[in-house]
Amino acid sequence: MIPNAVASTGPNAELWSHLKSLDHALERALSPSVSQLTELDRDRLEAVVGFLSSSLTQVSAVASPSLSNLSHATLSDENYLAMLDVRQKILSSAAFENWQRASKKGPDVKLQRLLKATEAFLATGELFKRSVPREEFEVIRSIINALLSDVETALY
Numbered sequence: 001m002i003p004n005a006v007a008s009t010g011p012n013a014e015l016w017s018h019l020k021s022l023d024h025a026l027e028r029a030l031s032p033s034v035s036q037l038t039e040l041d042r043d044r045l046e047a048v049v050g051f052l053s054s055s056l057t058q059v060s061a062v063a064s065p066s067l068s069n070l071s072h073a074t075l076s077d078e079n080y081l082a083m084l085d086v087r088q089k090i091l092s093s094a095a096f097e098n099w100q101r102a103s104k105k106g107p108d109v110k111l112q113r114l115l116k117a118t119e120a121f122l123a124t125g126e127l128f129k130r131s132v133p134r135e136e137f138e139v140i141r142s143i144i145n146a147l148l149s150d151v152e153t154a155l156y
Contacts, residue, residue, distance in 0.1 A: 016151045019144055022048050026141040029132050045122055048140060052115040055086045056108065086147065095142035099135065114140055 025044030028034045037045075090096055091107050100110060117136035124131055 012151050012154045016148065016155060018047075019148045019151060022051065023141060023144045023148060026137050026144065030134060030137055030141070042122065045118060049115060049118050049122070051086070051144075052111060052118065052140070055090055056111050056115065089147055089150070090143050093139075093143045093146055095139045099139045 021044050025037075025041045026048065028041050029037060029045070090111065096107075096110065100113070105113075114136050117133035118140070121131060121133055
């Protein structure tokens with residue numbers, strides 16, 4: 001992001017930019033008009049794996065997670081995404097809740113499935129669209145969009 005834009009949008013601009021890039025990679029993976037993903041898309045999808053992993057291992061180390069806690073944090077800080085209470089946002093997402101509802105699996109098992117589907121896609125080494133886990137990517141994308149909405153609200 002342009003430094004002046006970061007300064008004028010506030011402390012959550014870096015998080016917004018990070019989430020937006022994750023969303024863009026997922027959008028490209030799901031788009032029928034894109035036949036092959038780029039290395040940048042691959043890097044962003046690997047960041048999605050990190051995002052999901054952090055929500056699996058997230059502990060309530062932050063007393064009261066909120067976007068206001070992020071004013072002095074950066075993406076390189078270990079608890080940056082933990083401050084967002086990503087896990088709670090995932091669990092409260094309607095798309096996540098409805099996904100594989102019939103299987104009656106717990107949230108941790110469902111999070112593991114999202115993580116494994118993304119890792120399996122990246123492990124193939126092929127970034128061709130035929131192997132995209134569509135359902136899982138759509139669920140992840142809806143979670144990221146919900147987080148983006150919260151961060152955009154905090155920017156203003």
